[in-house]
Amino acid sequence: MKVLFISPSFYPATYYGGPLSLNHAMCESLSRNDDIQLQVLTTDADGPQRRIDLSSIEPDKKRNFAIHYCRRTIHPDISLKLLARLPAMIRGADVVHLNGVYSFTTIPTLALCRLMRKPVVWSTLGALQRWRGTRRERMKHIFERACDAFCEGERVVLHTASDEEEFESRRRINNVSSIVIPYGTCVPNLDHERVTHKGPLRLLFIGRLDPIKGIENLLRAMTLAKAGVTLSVCGEGDAAYEGLLRLRVSEFGLESRVRFHGAVVGDAKDQHFREADICVVPSFKESFGAVVTEALARAVPVIASRGTPWQKLEELGCGLWIGTEAEDLAQAINRAATMPLTEMGRRGREWMKRDFSWDRTAAKLIQTYRNLIDGRQHEDLKVIADPKAA
Numbered sequence: 001m002k003v004l005f006i007s008p009s010f011y012p013a014t015y016y017g018g019p020l021s022l023n024h025a026m027c028e029s030l031s032r033n034d035d036i037q038l039q040v041l042t043t044d045a046d047g048p049q050r051r052i053d054l055s056s057i058e059p060d061k062k063r064n065f066a067i068h069y070c071r072r073t074i075h076p077d078i079s080l081k082l083l084a085r086l087p088a089m090i091r092g093a094d095v096v097h098l099n100g101v102y103s104f105t106t107i108p109t110l111a112l113c114r115l116m117r118k119p120v121v122w123s124t125l126g127a128l129q130r131w132r133g134t135r136r137e138r139m140k141h142i143f144e145r146a147c148d149a150f151c152e153g154e155r156v157v158l159h160t161a162s163d164e165e166e167f168e169s170r171r172r173i174n175n176v177s178s179i180v181i182p183y184g185t186c187v188p189n190l191d192h193e194r195v196t197h198k199g200p201l202r203l204l205f206i207g208r209l210d211p212i213k214g215i216e217n218l219l220r221a222m223t224l225a226k227a228g229v230t231l232s233v234c235g236e237g238d239a240a241y242e243g244l245l246r247l248r249v250s251e252f253g254l255e256s257r258v259r260f261h262g263a264v265v266g267d268a269k270d271q272h273f274r275e276a277d278i279c280v281v282p283s284f285k286e287s288f289g290a291v292v293t294e295a296l297a298r299a300v301p302v303i304a305s306r307g308t309p310w311q312k313l314e315e316l317g318c319g320l321w322i323g324t325e326a327e328d329l330a331q332a333i334n335r336a337a338t339m340p341l342t343e344m345g346r347r348g349r350e351w352m353k354r355d356f357s358w359d360r361t362a363a364k365l366i367q368t369y370r371n372l373i374d375g376r377q378h379e380d381l382k383v384i385a386d387p388k389a390a
Contacts, residue, residue, distance in 0.1 A: 001035055001036055001037065001094050001095065001366075001369060001370070001373070002037045002039075002092060002093045002094045002095075003030065003036055003037065003038045003039070003093065003094065003095055003096075003097055003369065004039055004041060004089055004090060004092075004093035004095075004096045004097065005023075005027055005030075005038060005039065005040045005041070005065075005097045005099070006040075006041050006042070006086075006096060006097070006098050006099065006105050006109050007023055007040065007041075007042045007099040007100060007105070008042065008043060008045065008077040008099075008100055008103040008104060008105050009042060009043060009045045009046065009047075009077060010023060010024065010040055010042035010067060010069075011023070011024035011067075012052060012057060012265075013045065013046035013047070013052055014046065014236070014263040014265060015046050015047030015048075015050065015208075015236060015237075015263075016047070016208060017207050017208035017235060018207060018208075018288075018289070018290035018291060019099075019100075019125045019290075021265075021290060022125075022183045022288070022290050023099060023123075025183075025184065025185075025186065025358060026183065026184075026358070026361065026362070026365075027040060027065055028063070028064075028065075028358075029184065029358035029359065029361065029362040030065075030362050030365065030366065031063070031064035031065040032064065032359075032362070033362060033366060035366070036366065038064070038065035038066075039065060039066045039067075039068065039089065039093075040065060040066065040067040040068065041068050041070070041082060041085065041086070041089055042067065042068070042069060042070070042082075043069065043070050043071070043072045043077050043079040043082055044069045044070070044071055044072055045072045045076060045077040045079075047076070047236075048075050048076040049075070051071075051072060052069065054069055068085065068089075070082035070085065077103055077104050077105075078104040079104070082104075082105065083108060086105075086108055086109065086112060087112055090109070090112050090113060090116060090118055091116060093118065094119075094369075094373055095118070095119045095120070095121065095369045095372055095373055096109065096113050096118050096119070096120050096121070097120075097121045097122075097123065097365075097369075098110070098120055098121070098122045098123070099122075099123045099125060100123075100124070100125055100127060101124050101125075101127035101128060101143075101144075101147070102127060102140060102143055106143075106147060107143075107146055107147060107150070110122075110147055110150035110151060110156075111150050113150070113155075113156075114150045114151075114152070114155075117155070118155075119155050119156075119157075119369075119372035119373055120151075120155065120156045120157070120372075121157050121159050121365065121368055121369065121372070122156060122157065122158050122159060122176070123159045123160075124158060124159070124160065124165075124169055124173075124287075125287060126161075126165055126285070126286065126287025126288065128144070128165075128168060128169040128172045128173065129164075129165060129168045129169070129285050129287060130168065130285070131212055131284040131285040131307070132284065133211050133212060133284065141172075144172045144173060147173060148173055148174055148175050149175075151173065151175040151176050152175055152176075153175055153176055153177045154177070154375070155372070156175070156176045156177070157176065157177050157178065157179055157368060157372060158170065158173060158176045158177070158178040158179070159178075159179060159181055159365070159368070160178060160179075160180050160181075160287065161180070161181070161182050161183055161287050161288035161309075162180065162182065162287060162288060162309035163180055163309070164287075164309045165180075165287040165288070165309070166178050166180050179364075179368060181361060181364045181365060181368070182288065182356065182361065183288055183290065183293070183356075183361055184293075184356050184357050184358030184359070184360060184361040184362075185290070185293035185294060185296075185297050185352055185356045185358070186297065186358065187297040187349065187352050187353050187357075188270070188297065188298065190298065190299065192274065194299050194300075194342050194345055196341065196342055197277050199228075200227075200228035200229055200230050200257075201227055201228065201229045201230075201277050201278065201333065201336060201337050202229075202230055202232070202275060202276050202277040202278075203218075203222075203229050203230065203231045203232070203276070203277070203278060203279075203280050203333070204231075204232050204234070204272055204273070204275075204276035204278070204279045204280065204295075204300070205218065205231065205232070205233050205234065205235070205279075205280055205281075205282075206234040206235060206264065206269065206272065206279070206291045206294075207234075207235045207281070207283075207291055208235050208236070208237050209233075209235050209236060209237030209238070209241055209242050209245060210237050210238070210241065211241065211284075212283060212284050212285055213282065213283050213284075214282035214283050214284050214305060214307070214324055215233065215245055215282065216244075216245065216248055217282055217324065217325060217326040217329055218231070218280055218282045218326075218329055219231075219245070219248050219249060219252055219254060219258070220252065220326035220329075221282075221326045221327075221328075221329035221330040221333060222252070222254055222257065222258070222330075222333075223252050223253075223254070224326060224327065224330035225329075225330040225333040225334055226334050227333055227334050227336075227337035228337075229257065229333055229337075230257045230258070230259075231254075231257060231258045231259070231280075232258075232259050232261060232272055232275070232276065233245070233258065233259065233260045233261065234261045234262070234263070234264045234269070234272055235262075235263060235264075236262055236263045242260070245260075246260065269294075270298070273294070273295060273298045273300050274298075276295075276300055277300075277336075277341055278300065278301050278302065278303055278319075278336050278341060279291060279292070279295035279300050279301070279302045279303070280302075280303045280304075280329070281302060281303070281304040281305065281308055281310075282303075282304075282305050282324065282329055283304075283305055283307045283308055283324075284305070284307045284324055285307045286307060286308040286309070287309070288309065289304065289308045289309070289310065292304055292308065292310050292313075293352055293356055295348075296318060296319075296345075296348030296349060296351060296352050297348075297349060297352040297356075298345075298349070299342075299345035299346055299348065299349040300345055300348075301318050301319045301336070301339075301341050301344040301345050301348055302318070302319035302320075302348070303319060303320045303322065303329070303332045303333070303336060304319060304320070304321055304322075305321075305322060305323065305324045305328075305329075306321060306322065306323055306324065307324050308321075312351075313348075316347060316348070316351055317343075317344060317347050318344045318345070318347040318348030318351060319344065319348065320332045320335065320336065
């Protein structure tokens, strides 16, 4: 089965955080299946300004799929070279896996797939969800209607990572079927036994620096919490917003307790997890939240907001699921300071091993591909005539 994976940005880009690491891991998992011939079509964009230095990428002999990087022509991710290659590569594929929504690649891909009658799995990565800070809603609505015009329920499957994302997304894109397939995570071998830390509670935030992530509320919560805490902020984003966060740290008198580390990957990311007592995900909205699975896989318990789909954290005793306001976060920090974090981390790690393997995710996606090609509906597939009534 020939699968064409289309994304406006791809590994080793880091600017957009979790979705990039998820897409890379998903492609690696898909390509381990003998029945799959996978190609990735993308650009060299790494955020609005940077490009990937392709000359610095070392050949990976273990990789079973080809990545075709096309030079960006116009910011943030418009590539005329990608547009030129798109028709032939879609024509040669059995199924197209499209990623993202409000990007240059979306409408040309959907239009060509409709013209050529190619089946599409469309991973929207939470882009169709809304929160109180959502901008340009009218423009997004127009874009969504254009996308809808090129979709058909029996040919296009909207892939979402949670029930919450599926519900919100189906309110905006109607002419599709949909399926919920959570992303996986890698559970690494731990070279140390986590023990209770003596001293201030060490909080960790890893993710894109953006208002939707609720970082400002986390900083305010640190001033309200009775427990002694420090915070490591790992990630990057718009320079002006990062400047605002640093200003907030200064205004709140947190200079000695908050450190910004920029984007972290590989061993550097693992080191931050090792040095953290608890990972905090205070987002106003998340479709999945890859950092939750990454933390739990490394036996680090998690405080996640109700803007994320992680209510099972409390049910399974490996974290807290709380409101998004600073007061909610402060109360959660105080509670966490008195909780058995080491045991909570162990429970979270076992949960990840049990329910979030990449092999499981890949198997469900491959079955979805096959069903689309054969014109069959998967038992988990939802086709709703009026998604607003669902």
